[in-house]
Every structure is written in structure tokens, then in C-alpha cells.
Amino acid sequence: MKKIIAGISVAAVAVTIAYFSATNIIMNNIKDKILENNAEIDNILKINSVNSWGEWFLEYALEVEIDGRKFRIWTNNDGEITDKEALQ
Numbered sequence: 745m746k747k748i749i750a751g752i753s754v755a756a757v758a759v760t761i762a763y764f765s766a767t768n769i770i771m772n773n774i775k776d777k778i779l780e781n782n783a784e785i786d787n788i789l790k791i792n793s794v795n796s797w798g799e800w801f802l803e804y805a806l807e808v809e810i811d812g813r814k815f816r817i818w819t820n821n822d823g824e825i826t827d828k829e830a831l832q
Contacts, residue, residue, distance in 0.1 A: 774804055777823030784810050794818070807831065 775788050789807040802821040807814060814831040 774819070774821070774823065778806065778808075778819055778825075781823040782825060786810060786812075789814070 771791055771793075775791060778788065779785060785808045787809040789809065791804055791806045794803040794805050803826070804819050804821075806817050806819065808817055809815075816829045816831055817825050818827040819825050
């Protein structure tokens with residue numbers, strides 16, 4: 745019985761680590777794509793996923809710096825900006 749509980753605990757920890765690692769990898773890939781496709785962006789301050797679980801097309805909202813000004817941008821999975829709004 746102790747082996748079963750230990751096995752389930754190890755599996756739960758492994759799944760949790762895999763989930764958070766995959767999320768970080770995806771966010772870093774999106775940051776790289778955005779910086780490659782949009783040379784005017786100086787710095788990415790924040791990034792969040794807009795979509796819900798299981799949705800096909802992924803969209804992200806970011807706070808970025810362009811020429812010292814802050815903007816909120818929305819981008820798709822390819823790093824193409826779909827909308828932009830000034831924050832300052």
C-alpha cells in the first residue's frame with residue numbers, strides 16, 4: 745500500500761513539474777518570436793496567455809517598451825502583433 749501511495753505521489757510531482765516547465769518553454773519561445781519579428785520592441789516586461797484551455801489558436805497579451813514608452817500588445821502564436829495600445 746505504501747508503494748502505491750509513493751508511486752502516485754511521484755507521478756503527481758512529475759506531472760506538475762512537466763506542466764510548469766512546458767509553460768515556461770512556450771512563453772520563452774513566444775518572447776523570442778516577438779523580438780525576432782518586431783525590431784522596434786526594446787524590452788518585454790510581462791507576458792500572459794489570453795486563451796482558455798484547449799483552444800486552437802493561441803493569443804498572448806504583453807507589456808512591452810518601445811522607445812521608452814510602455815505598450816500593451818496582443819500577438820498570435822507566430823509573434824505577429826494583432827493589436828497595440830499605449831499605456832502611458
